[in-house]
Amino acid sequence: MSFFLQLVVSGFALGMVYALIAIGFVIILKCSKAFNIAQGHFVMIGGYLGFTFLVTFHLPVWASLILAVAAAIILGLLIERFTLRPLVGQPVLAVIMMTIALATVLEGLATLVWGGEYKTYHGVLPTITLKIGELSIPPETLIGVMVSIAVVTILMLFFRYTRSGLAMMATAEDEQVVQSAGIKVTTVYALSWVIACVVGVIGGIILGGVSGVMIPLANVGLKAFAVVLLGGVNSIGGAIVAGIMVGVLENIAAGYLDPLLPSGGGLASVFPFIVMIIVLIFRPHGLFGLVEIERI
Amino acid sequence: MLQVNNIEVTYMNIIQVLRGVSLEVGDGKIIALLGANGAGKTTTLKAISGLLKTEEGEVTDGSIVFDGKRIDRYGPVEIAAMGITQVMEGRRVLGHLSVEENLMVFAHNRKDRKEVKADIEKVFEYFPKVKTLRRQTSGYLSGGEQQMMVIGRGLMARPKLMLLDEPSLGLAPLLVQEIYEIIRRINAEQKMAILLVEQNARAALGIADYGYVMENGRVVLSGAADMLRDNEDVQEFYMGLSAAGSKKSYREFKHYRRKKRWVT
Ligand SMILES: Nc1ncnc2c1ncn2[C@@H]1O[C@H](COP(=O)(O)OP(=O)(O)O)[C@@H](O)[C@H]1O
Ligand SMILES: [Mg+2]
Numbered sequence: 001m002s003f004f005l006q007l008v009v010s011g012f013a014l015g016m017v018y019a020l021i022a023i024g025f026v027i028i029l030k031c032s033k034a035f036n037i038a039q040g041h042f043v044m045i046g047g048y049l050g051f052t053f054l055v056t057f058h059l060p061v062w063a064s065l066i067l068a069v070a071a072a073i074i075l076g077l078l079i080e081r082f083t084l085r086p087l088v089g090q091p092v093l094a095v096i097m098m099t100i101a102l103a104t105v106l107e108g109l110a111t112l113v114w115g116g117e118y119k120t121y122h123g124v125l126p127t128i129t130l131k132i133g134e135l136s137i138p139p140e141t142l143i144g145v146m147v148s149i150a151v152v153t154i155l156m157l158f159f160r161y162t163r164s165g166l167a168m169m170a171t172a173e174d175e176q177v178v179q180s181a182g183i184k185v186t187t188v189y190a191l192s193w194v195i196a197c198v199v200g201v202i203g204g205i206i207l208g209g210v211s212g213v214m215i216p217l218a219n220v221g222l223k224a225f226a227v228v229l230l231g232g233v234n235s236i237g238g239a240i241v242a243g244i245m246v247g248v249l250e251n252i253a254a255g256y257l258d259p260l261l262p263s264g265g266g267l268a269s270v271f272p273f274i275v276m277i278i279v280l281i282f283r284p285h286g287l288f289g290l291v292e293i294e295r296i
Numbered sequence: 297m298l299q300v301n302n303i304e305v306t307y308m309n310i311i312q313v314l315r316g317v318s319l320e321v322g323d324g325k326i327i328a329l330l331g332a333n334g335a336g337k338t339t340t341l342k343a344i345s346g347l348l349k350t351e352e353g354e355v356t357d358g359s360i361v362f363d364g365k366r367i368d369r370y371g372p373v374e375i376a377a378m379g380i381t382q383v384m385e386g387r388r389v390l391g392h393l394s395v396e397e398n399l400m401v402f403a404h405n406r407k408d409r410k411e412v413k414a415d416i417e418k419v420f421e422y423f424p425k426v427k428t429l430r431r432q433t434s435g436y437l438s439g440g441e442q443q444m445m446v447i448g449r450g451l452m453a454r455p456k457l458m459l460l461d462e463p464s465l466g467l468a469p470l471l472v473q474e475i476y477e478i479i480r481r482i483n484a485e486q487k488m489a490i491l492l493v494e495q496n497a498r499a500a501l502g503i504a505d506y507g508y509v510m511e512n513g514r515v516v517l518s519g520a521a522d523m524l525r526d527n528e529d530v531q532e533f534y535m536g537l538s539a540a541g542s543k544k545s546y547r548e549f550k551h552y553r554r555k556k557r558w559v560t
Contacts, residue, residue: 163400163404166393166397166400166401166404167401167404169390169392169393169397170390170393170397170401173390173391173392173393174388174390175350176347176350176384176388177384177388177390177401178401179347179350179371179372179373179376180345180347180372180376180381180382180384181376181381181401181402181404181449181453182372182373182376182377182402182404182405182453183373183401183404183405184373290392293391293392293433293435293436
């Protein structure tokens with residue numbers, strides 16, 4: 001039982017990070033109607049930034065987070081201004097191609113700056129391990145969960161209660177109406193890229209703390225993609241629920257199914273995708289996708 | 297307040313839609329702009345509001361002057377800030393947002409938070425039907441409720457001039473009457489000028505001070521509303537047609553998907 005609980009708890013922690021990253025995905029999808037192939041690469045950059053601030057500069061966790069978020073905001077603004085704004089009005093495919101290019105460029109940059117080898121920031125985090133009964137939660141996971149819950153909550157409040165959040169939701173519905181309301185949609189786009197970068201980078205710092213940083217950390221973008229499809233491409237709430245689901249399922253598969261396989265493992269990373277395929281067959285809009293409202 | 301001087305409008309540099317349109321809207325007046333489907337009414341409104349630029353349209357000749365200032369070079373965001381709000385054809389509700397959120401979107405640039413709150417209540421006072429639905433997802437409202445909501449939404453920007461595009465589209469006659477009564481009230485109480493586009497000439501001329509009739513991108517007739525109401529051509533082509541034609545136009549109604557968006 002405690003083994004199961006342990007899996008669920010660490011799965012939840014992992015899932016919150018997936019949810020965080022997936023929100024970045026959903027925002028771009030809603031505002032620009034495009035899949036952001038580079039979302040996972042924001043995560044990778046986040047991991048490396050975490051390494052730089054925590055290990056290279058020996059900064060405390062909070063300072064590292066603030067600096068990384070600042071860097072992410074700048075990165076988001078630069079990306080929007082110089083690569084995506086020129087494409088406003090072009091077909092969505094052009095935007096997707098641009099995000100592929102961005103992904104490649106970020107990968108190259110990361111290799112240039114941080115080299116190709118595996119980086120880890122084990123040991124620099126405060127060594128508190130939370131014990132609840134037989135359950136023990138390591139510091140990386142604990143900090144990760146707290147940070148991702150905080151960020152997800154802030155984002156939800158932002159969308160629900162601020163004018164800029166409302167402007168973003170409105171832009172996702174009808175750009176022309178939003179402009180007729182006197183709202184600059186370029187500002188909304190810029191904001192959407194900033195949010196995508198920030199959640200990616202924060203997710204990267206957390207994941208880097210748990211499992212170290214390497215270029216392939218960017219592949220987590222693919223998992224966020226599965227999360228988004230599972231939750232329903234245009235639903236932020238769906239992304240959160242699906243993120244947690246995928247995290248928990250992945251851990252349970254790793255804990256119970258992988259040991260039974262002759263290969264000794266490998267199912268964990270595939271399992272979420274299998275679930276995604278099954279769900280999509282029965283619910284093409286995902287679990288919580290917004291349905292096109294049609295009135296006659 | 298608004299002068300449209302002999303404007304020509306071209307889409308995508310080749311499709312000329314307006315061929316010299318002139319009209320004038322005086323302070324606090326209701327001006328009707330009538331004409332059959334495809335005459336260029338919506339294009340005229342978009343030229344004024346700047347929304348044309350989001351559809352690769354351009355005013356290639358003539359000028360548009362609002363409060364003494366030439367505005368045809370500006371985009372929709374600047375023009376909205378000057379006090380012109382367009383209530384677009386086909387309602388265009390932000391379907392997944394609630395009624396109140398729809399209203400708030402149009403108050404985005406206003407600093408006077410208290411007055412925004414008061415204005416929301418004002419909108420609900422004009423449209424009591426919508427008040428009970430304030431927290432509902434707007435996409436599920438009935439056509440009439442949606443039309444009321446988008447007019448109210450336009451009010452939230454506190455415009456000096458409201459451009460209203462076919463508010464009667466697809467609505468039952470009784471509902472049209474109700475909405476027109478409220479438009480008249482808003483005009484009188486808010487001292488807000490209205491440029492009212494309609495195919496339903498009878499309804500529009502019922503509340504307008506003055507009217508223009510468009511055909512093929514030109515104004516072919518204009519005059520005081522009661523004069524137009526008595527005009528035989530208007531009666532034959534626009535009032536007769538409007539009764540039978542309302543169904544037809546509803547089926548033909550479509551949005552033009554923009555090929556290239558232009559944003560400010
Ligand atoms: N975005 C657009 N691109 C190209 N042509 C357009 C566009 N919008 C309208 N038109 C054309 O302009 C003409 C006038 O349309 P419109 O202004 O919508 O007329 P109305 O509102 O009087 O029905 C029509 O022939 C229509 O096909
Ligand atoms: Mg029209």
